[in-house]
Amino acid sequence: MPQKNCPNCNKPLKLLDFAPFCCKRCADVDLSRWLKGSYVIPGQSLETTDDAPEGRRSSEDEF
Template sequence: MQEQSTPRRPSRPCPECGKMSQQNSYPFCSSRCRAIDLNRWLSGAYILPPPPYNTDEEE
């Protein structure tokens, strides 16, 4: 029997440094770039915008 293998993701540029991504730290090129991105999320450097505020008063 042949084992089903999961398809590999295509390599793409690392969002931190631009080097090509590696399978073990996808979508980053290394654990260092992955840690840098995580630190930015945890420190509040990345924020999601709040939902739009509706000024119309609906009754």
């Protein structure tokens, strides 16, 4: 049986209860990291595409 290491802290796994992690803490850390990463929507960070229809209400610009 090959010895596995925890992907989070790189310690050898003693229990397989939280495999592939060594403990619940490491599993939680990795899970939260993974979730945070997946929550970030690419391309939608700072710029708010606020298309207000009131943007062009000066009729002088028509000329």
